[in-house]
Each structure stands twice: as structure tokens, then as C-alpha cells.
Amino acid sequence: MPIEYRPAWPDETALVLRLFRVPFRSGPHLRIFVASATEPRERVVGCFVSCATPALAGGDGRERCYFVWRLLPGYEDGPVRAELLERGLVDVASVRALPLVTQDLLESADCPRAQLLAAHGFAQLETIDEYQAGFDEVWSRCRRIHERLERHGGVPAGGRVLSFEPGLLPAIRTALHNDHIMNTAEFDARVGGENAERVDLERSTAIVVNDELVGLMAVSPVAGERGYVVSGRWVDPGYRNGWVNAELIYNSVRQGVPLGLEFVRFVASQKRHQETARLAIRLGGEPVRRLIRYARESQ
Incomplete structure (x- = not known):
């Protein structure tokens, strides 16, 4: 099945946030990249959503970019998962040179998602x-x-x-x-x-x-x-x-x-x-x- 990887269209924002239960609100710091199946009809099957968070007074003075990377059932264990992560990381890096942090937590360092993150230079931040x-x-x-x-x-x-x-x-x-x-x-x-x-x-x-x-x-x-x-x-x-x-x-x-x-x-x-x-x-x-x-x- 052909898959297109692209930034979300403006009229897709609300749908993506709701469909994938993304824990961020829409706003100027939000960036949405999607995987979209093109046949038999076009529909979003995965998302890479990032949100930059500002440094606040009294904190450590660092901005960070939190992200979620989610797919519909049927796509989680296939090649779309790896491709969406890779392209999503490239997309967010093109506009934000910030430390990246996973919003979603993983239950094992040996699971496929953890291995994909490690292959892209991610390390365990906290347990x-x-x-x-x-x-x-x-x-x-x-x-x-x-x-x-x-x-x-x-x-x-x-x-x-x-x-x-x-x-x-x-x-x-x-x-x-x-x-x-x-x-x-x-x-x-x-x-x-x-x-x-x-x-x-x-x-x-x-x-x-x-x-x-x-x-x-x-x-x-x-x-x-x-x-x-x-x-x-x-x-x-x-x-x-x-x-x-x-x-x-x-x-x-x-x-x-x-x-x-x-x-x-x-x-x-x-x-x-x-x-x-x-x-x-x-x-x-x-x-x-x-x-x-x-x-x-x-x-």
C-alpha cells in the first residue's frame, strides 16, 4: 500500500490530535508530520507530533522539544513505523535545533520502538x-x-x-x-x-x-x-x-x-x-x- 510522508495540512490538525489522542494542544509551537495511505482512499495512518516548550523562570534555562510518534493498528509493526520516525526527525530538525524528548514512555529498553530510537541517537533519560x-x-x-x-x-x-x-x-x-x-x-x-x-x-x-x-x-x-x-x-x-x-x-x-x-x-x-x-x-x-x-x- 503506497504511503506518503508529509507535513499535515491545516485542516487535518484537529483530526490528527483527536485520532491519535495527542497530549498537546494546537498552537504556534506545534508541528505535525503524518504518514498517509493513498489507496484505496487517502487517510492518515500515523503521526509524528512535536511541541517546543520554552525555558521558564526558575528552571534550568533550556528549551526542549517533546514529541509523540503514533500509528493506527495494522501499521505499528510494519515498515511505516521506522520510516515515520526517520522522516519526522528530519522534519523537526529542519525547523528546531532543540533537545528532543519522548513524551510517550516505553516499558522496555529491548522493545522495537526503543531499538529504533537508539539507532537514531536517543538514550535513556529517566526511569x-x-x-x-x-x-x-x-x-x-x-x-x-x-x-x-x-x-x-x-x-x-x-x-x-x-x-x-x-x-x-x-x-x-x-x-x-x-x-x-x-x-x-x-x-x-x-x-x-x-x-x-x-x-x-x-x-x-x-x-x-x-x-x-x-x-x-x-x-x-x-x-x-x-x-x-x-x-x-x-x-x-x-x-x-x-x-x-x-x-x-x-x-x-x-x-x-x-x-x-x-x-x-x-x-x-x-x-x-x-x-x-x-x-x-x-x-x-x-x-x-x-x-x-x-x-x-x-x-
Whole structure:
């Protein structure tokens, strides 16, 4: 079957983002390259979508380009996969000399996708562990932690426990991006409801002290809303050993009680988020999956 590789046409943007569940929003930093079958009728069968993310104040000062590389069933294991990656990389390099980072995570360094990435100069950037615990067990442990906090005075003066209110979103976005928890492109898509794991703004928790953001926990409904995934968690270094951690998890989990959830899932980078891993284990979480992110410096 003849396959054409080309930049997406403007009127294909919305279709591609929806069809392949791309976790980026359309905008000036987005570039879409597609594989299109030309017979018996023309249709997009794969995409290579990249999104440049700016360097934000307080971060490491580096711009990066995140990308997804996805195909329809029936094309994933054929030659189109390798050809789309190669041509997509050439296309993005023609307009952006930035470090490239995979948005999608791989479950094995030996899988065909990992081998193709390695052949194009990509190396493992980080390993990410997922932990899962039964919701009832998490809620029981959270209540006990909260009760101990209340006995010691509760939330101190000047502290407020809030949902992800609109006025807080810029600070939340920056904190998640700069700590390499969730890049700005992914955050914008999740908040905009354009991602399979949208951030639940009402049930996510932000904590401010004297109007300064000191902690946040983003939760996303998964598995047909049978569970929560803690898709982003950040605490200011000056507050990591105190009440903020307890209030973040207690408030976010409490919001899920009326929903009849079955489980809570935590995501933690081995390199940067050991505290989240320790929290997951403390709440009864068991490791369920290990994932790998790949990256390549600009060429």
C-alpha cells in the first residue's frame, strides 16, 4: 500500500490530535508530520507530533522539544513505523535545533520502538515507576495522618488548601514544568480536557502560604473513572517535611470518596521524585510498572 510522508495540512490538525489522542494542544509551537495511505482512499495512518516548550523562570534555562510518534493498528509493526520516525526527525530538525524528548514512555529498553530510537541517537533519560494501592486503604491511612496533623494544630496561619483555581494555574504550570514533572505542553492539554488523562481541576489540590504556592497534587481520573492517577505532585523544598504533604494527599483523596474509586496510582521518576515513591509505599502502594523516557541532544 503506497504511503506518503508529509507535513499535515491545516485542516487535518484537529483530526490528527483527536485520532491519535495527542497530549498537546494546537498552537504556534506545534508541528505535525503524518504518514498517509493513498489507496484505496487517502487517510492518515500515523503521526509524528512535536511541541517546543520554552525555558521558564526558575528552571534550568533550556528549551526542549517533546514529541509523540503514533500509528493506527495494522501499521505499528510494519515498515511505516521506522520510516515515520526517520522522516519526522528530519522534519523537526529542519525547523528546531532543540533537545528532543519522548513524551510517550516505553516499558522496555529491548522493545522495537526503543531499538529504533537508539539507532537514531536517543538514550535513556529517566526511569519512571508506577505504584498502585487500593483506594480504601489509601483513604484509611490518609485519615490517620490527617488526624495526627489536627492534634498538632492543623494548617498553620496563612496556609490555605484550595482546588486548582484559575488564578493558580500559571504558578502550578511553572512548578510542574521546572521540576520536570509535567511539561507545559502536556499540562495545557490536560487542563484543556484534550488529554486521555485530563487533570481534574476541582479534585486536585493546591496549597498556598501567604498567597505563595508551596505545594500541589494533580489528580486525573483513569480506567473509566474507576481510579485516580496522581499525575503531578510538587512541594516547595522548604515545606517538604511538614504539614503540606499530609494535606495534599488527604484533600485530594477525600475528594474521591463520593466517586466510589477502586484504586490510586502514583507516578515517580527514580532520579527526581523519590519522595513521591516513598509516599506511595507508605500508603500501601505496590510497584506495578516501570517506564523509560528517551532523549537526544540537538544535532
